[in-house]
Each structure stands twice: as structure tokens, then as C-alpha cells.
Amino acid sequence: MISNELDWNDLRFFLTVARTRSLTKTATALKVSQSTVARRIEAIENSLRANLFAHHQTGYFLTDAGQDILKYAEEVEERILLLASRVSGLDLRPVGTVRLATAETLASQLIIPALSRFSARFPDITLEIITGVNTVSITRHDADLALRLVRPEQNSLKIRRVGRMASAVYGSETYLRQHPAPDTLPLDRRGFITWDSSYNHLPSAKWLSGTYPNAPATLVITSVVSQIAAVKASLGLAVLPCFIASQNSEMVEVIPTEQVFAEDLWLVSHADLTASTRIRAVADFLVKIIAEAQLV
Template sequence: MQGGFASMENLSWDDLRLFLLVARTHSLSGAAVQLGVSPSTVGRRVAQLEHALGVSLFVRHASGYRLTEDGSGLLDEARRVEDAVVQLRGHAADLGSTPRGHVRLATNEALANLLILPRWAEMAPRYPDLVLELITGSAVQDLYRRDADLALRLVRPESGGLVVRRLGTQAYAVYARQGLAPAAGKQGREDLARLPWIGWDLSVQHLVQARWQRERFPQATIALTANSLFSQLHAAERGLGLAVLPCYIADTSPLLERCLAPSQCVSQDIWLVIQQGLRDSPRVRVVADLLTDLIHENRAAMAGTG
């Protein structure tokens, strides 16, 4: 630790949490949202922290707040304190004979609504002191920022400090309303390219299925774009065009049929991700076991072979 941090022993956890939030979000407003205060309050507290330490922690760039050399020096120490606080809170929540407390699970909306919530509704009465918090979205940084205890993801995290396990495969196929396109195996790619397609909004072009569609059918006419999987599903059911959809969802629709099989489309691995310090927590284990069993039981439908 550099000499500028002589008053480190006077720092509180609130000071370090403030510092970590600004460092991770690169903005006062981003940290303010998570702290429930105004950006001006965050700015004032950062200035007070810098004054107390006698160093500058951040420099303002066009891209936001960036760490100075002294700020980078404090970052590793702050992370170690954060790890200790997280583990201490987890141990406190796990005291007693039954799982209790809150478990924050990050996943996407489809997995949450179609698989996880129905199972949790069955299990919740067995754990009256356990509260499941669902965070849905396509972002993968929730665990890095400690916004979640565990996650069910379709992209493998590369960051350290996480326990990562592959649970299965999510396959996709091309679907259309019955009668709109020839059934799977009865047409070529040229036939499909001449039909209207449902595309993805610019904000989600990074998704695997969106990239695959662009690369395989670059000249196809896009009849409608959406940023929601369920909007894509409903648009396909109404005959607006072909769509690349997860098999476990689209195969249950009586209005849709496959016009390109999963073996000719794209797939993703399904990953269970847990914060390293929480892997043995009873409350987290309850949810992790639920997710493991859920994907195992539905593996055929998820892989498009059920």
C-alpha cells in the first residue's frame, strides 16, 4: 500500500463501498442509483474521502470517472475488504439449522419466468425464511459487481472469484407459423432467404442467435425487429416472419413449426455461476441445487431433442 493511505485505518465500509461503486460504474450517477442518493452526494463523499486519504482517487474523462494510480492501489485492498464483508454477511445469514435470508439470482427473463418461477413456487413453502430475489437481463456483469449471489447464464464468465459449472445446452431452431414456410427438411436455405424474417433490435445484436441470423441470411427481408424474446415469439406466431427461437420455448407453441432444425442452427452452453465465497452457503446451495435439477430434468427440451 502506498504512503498516501496513512489514514486507511479510519476508513469505514461505507467509504470503501462508495469507492468500489464509482470505480465499477465509472460514474457518480451509476453509484448514486445503487446507494439511493443523489449524484451530488456521491461527488461530495468522494471529495471527502480523497481529502481524508490525502490523494486523488479518480480523474474525470470523457468516458466517465477513471481510477488514478493511487486509486488503483486502493482498489485491491478495497476488494479484499469487500470479500470479507460478503462472507461475514453470508455466514450470519446461514446461522441456524434451516436456510434463511436473501438469495439474489441473476438470469434471463425466459429462464426466470418459464422454468425457475414455477419450480420455486413449489419449493418456497419448504423455506419460509428464504427470499429469492430474481434479477433478469442479458448483462453478465452482475456477479462481478456483487449484484447477485449466483447466476444462470448462457455466456461463460471469464473473471476470477467465481465458481463456474456447465449444466447443459440451450439449442435454437428456425420457426415460422404453420403454413408460412416449408417444414424442416423440405426446403433449402435459398427458400428461407426469400421469406420475411423477424430481426433483433440494434441494442441486442450481440446475442448469439442474432449474429447467426445475420451471418447465415444476410440478404433476408426483415419484416419486424424486437429486443424481446417473447416479442419475437408472438410475432412469429402471428405469421410476421421466421424467427430464431429457443427450442424449449417455441416447441411448445401449437402455432409454430420448425423450418430449420437445431442441428443446422446455433446453440449455447448453460452455466451455473456462484460467488466463490458463497459456494458452501446453505441458502445459496438450495437455489443452486434447484437450478441444477431444473436444467437436468429439462435437458432434452433445452437441447431440442425432447
Template sequence: MFDWSDLRVFLAIQRTGSLSAAARTLRVNQTTVGRRLAELEQALGARLFDRLPAGMVLTGAGEELLPHALGVEERALAVERAVSARDSAPSGVVRLTCVESLGSRFLAPRLGELHSRHPGLRLEVLTGSHVLDLTRRESDLALRLGKPVEPGLASRKLGRMGFALYGTRALLGARPPVHVEDARGIPLLAFDESLAHLPESRWLAKVMGEAVPVLRSNSTSVLFEAALAGLGLAVLPCWLAEGSGLMRVGAAGEGVEREMWLAVHPDLRRVARIRAVADFLAGLIAREGPRLAGASA
């Protein structure tokens, strides 16, 4: 008889495609993942994955096991959510996912207020462009730029975030461009191709034509620091750029806005610790609303 927890290992490998990535997801070492998979395969008497150069690929036996493993996972998570919902005090771990710039430069300096209110909370802030799955408890709360599209989530709009084009005074000269299009020819900084789908990336490509950026990055923080150093113009969140010494390019209304949404699994939204963090975020964003939206966005 196999250990039911080995199914978590099986699903992690299937979702990530490798032992090392599964180990990072499960927060264990790669040796443990390999051992647990071997034990599961021995217990079932079947090889579940083919180890190919491109990664771990399900065998026929693995394909047959997959829907059953997903069903067990969903039932286990439902039990976990039901038990969590009985919490009465805002204490324990809450995992929040958001984009890197929001987490490091906006939220982190303000989390002391949350800790003062609820010292029993332990917050984990996970940043990056990868969207974590709330239904599988990869995260408890998600602060996203754009309305969540996954089915079955409870979400609410918290506010707006404005983006505009910024550069140093030295780069823009004594007479800064009146309109964004007038800045064509000035060195440009932009997101890399992996983030070309973002509204701010599409807007920049539209207004700057065929300009080739001198720097591309998947990090807002990298673009911000490069813009501060005078390397080029960058589309940045207004709350990040204003007051930094950078000058805004273009007139009021020349920029782009994105909606800020908070998402949670509906079974967890009444859990005290999660509700406490959600209420804090909603209040913080409402209070900082004009700054986040950009006074001239």
C-alpha cells in the same frame, strides 16, 4: 467526519453516471442520493463530480477518492460474505439474475417446487441483458448463456440450450422449407443491434443473408409473440417454441446451441440459502435437459 455508507452513493454515481440511475441501483429516491452526495462533498471539503450534459464525471478530487472507496467497499463485502457463510438454514433473500425469457417463461412457472422445499427462502429474480456484478453483490447467483468470464467467480456448466428458426404454418405454406436457406424471402424477425453479438443473432445473419427484418426487438418474448401472430420467422429457444403451434424450419442440426452456466461468488457458494437455490436450478435443468437442448437441435 463523513458517513462511510456515503461511499456507496459515491460509487453508485461513478458507475452509473447519473443521480437517477444511482438511485435505482441503491433502491432509494434521487433526492436521497443528491443529499448524501452533498453531505459527503461537504464533509470532505471538495467537489467530487462535475455535472455535465453527458452525465456525472469525476473531478480530480473524485479520482483521488475512487481507489480508497473501492477498497472500503471490498472490505465491507468481504465481511458480509464471511458472516453470510455462517448461515445454517436455507432462509432469507437470494437474488438470481438470468435472461428475461428464462426467468419469466421457464423458471417462474416452476418456482413453486422450490418454495415447497424451502418456505423460508425469498427469491428475487432479476432479468435483462445487463450483466449484474456478483462480486459487488448486485446478485447472488447468475444463470447465464455462456461461460462467465469475470475473474474470481465459481461457475459450473448445467446444460445446453438449443435455438432454431420457427414460424406459423400459415406463413410457411403447405410445403415448409426443407432447409433454413430455403426460407429466404419469408418475412424475418430478429434481435436489435444491441444483441447482434449473440450466437443466435450471428447464425441468423449468416443463413439469411442480407434479408432486412420486418421487426427487431431486444426481447425474446416480443419475437416469440410476433412469430405466433404470423408476422415473420424468428430464432427462438426450442423449449419455448416447441408445442406452441409454431413449426420448425430446417432439418435436424440446423440451429445453434449455447451452454448454460451457473455462477456464484466463491465466498457464498456454501451459504445454505444460496446452495439450496443453486441445487434446485441444477436439478431442474438436468431434468429438463432434452427439452432445453431441443430434441432436434
């Protein structure tokens, strides 16, 4: 908890150092001397009885205690800006950090390619993308938002279905030409790029083992990104998301999505953060690019 003795000015110094990682830049931004910034940070740390920053040659970096305080400080900042906006009638620009948890495939193929547009519109929002959502808990506040392919069960979360990701079986033109098969038996004498056994719980692995349990494996790997590269290298067939495969002209659909599967996309957030303008900005951005990718 933040001490009752701290006021907004204290938090303003803390937030600016956390974002700039520099006493000099903070002093410039807040129009005070560098020594004033140092004294204010020292006073905050003394008040909290904790070291909030580790000082290195490359700058000031948040300690674990600092990371904890950052969440509270940004909430206070958000409320002050929201109050100021309502009082003055101004549409203040959202600021702060938003932590987004999602699958590596969605991050690299959907979100990151569109981020320049988001940054141009919201330059004061820092987006932190965490891949590998199995190890990230929204409930524990490890992230502010999550874009997931599995619907969480917790009732305390705000959960919204925002799209649907279809998958199909693909192969490269070269591989299909080198391994011809009749139209009635499209997998005849053709092998699959498959998942390692530790990933047997994934929908694509389940579909392949359930539908074609005896399909020969030409390569076993542990990521969709590697599977895409392997298909491009003409090493075999793979079950891939359609929105990714459709971006590669050399990939050919061998078995259509109607015979494979599709997964719902869920946008998950904390119920107590729905009023945050920076959270809403990221959420609206995700919904927009999902619609643009026709994942609906």
C-alpha cells in the same frame, strides 16, 4: 463493516424488521414489545451512525446503508444456523434472501414457472430475480448467483456448466401455409422477425446475419418474448430457443438446431458463498429444472 459492539441479538432485530417491514410483526415474531423493537433498531442505527430504515405509511424499508448491512447480517445468520445444525445434528431450514441474475427468457420461461415447488420446499428463502445480466456484476456482489449463456472470465468466481440451450428457426403453421416454400429452399419468400441493430452481438442475430445476410425483415424488436409473440401472430420466422418453442404446438421447426447453434448454460457464484445453505438450495433447484427441461 459491522461494529464490534453489535451482537447476534442486534442483528436478529434488524433482520426481522428487514423481512417483515413491520415493528408490530417483528415484536410478535420475537415475543417482545413494539417499543423494545423500536429501541433496538434505534440503538443499532446509533451504533453504526447510519439510518438503516426509511419509515413510510406502508412499512419500514431498507435504505442503501441498510441494504449493505443486510448482506453481512445474513452471512452471520447463515453461519450461526450452520453451527447450530452441526452441533445439534439437525438439518435446519435455509433462510434468507438470494439474488439471482439471469436472462429474461430463462427467468420467464424456465425459472418462474417452477418457483411454486421451490417455495413450498424452502418457504423461508426469498428469491430476487434480476434480468438483464449485462448490467449485473457477480464480482461486485450485485447478485449471489447468475445463470448465464456466456462464461465469465474472472478466476475468483465459481463457474459450473449446467446445461446447453439449443436454438432453431421456427414459424407458425399459419405463416408457413400462407407463405409456401419448397423443402429444398425453406426460407424462400419468407421473412424474419429480427433483432434491433443494437443487439447484433447476440448469437441469434449473428447466426442470421452470417447465414442469411439478405433475409428480409418483417419485424424488428428487442426481446425474445416479443419474438415469440410475433411468431405466434404469424408475422414471420424467428430464431428461438428450442425448449420454449417446443411448448407451443402451433410452432413448426423450419431449420433444425443442427444447422443453427446451441449455447452452454453457466451457473456462476461467489467462491466464498459455496458453503451457504440457501445459495446451495437455489443452485440445486436450478440444476434440477434445467435437467427437467432437457437442457443438457
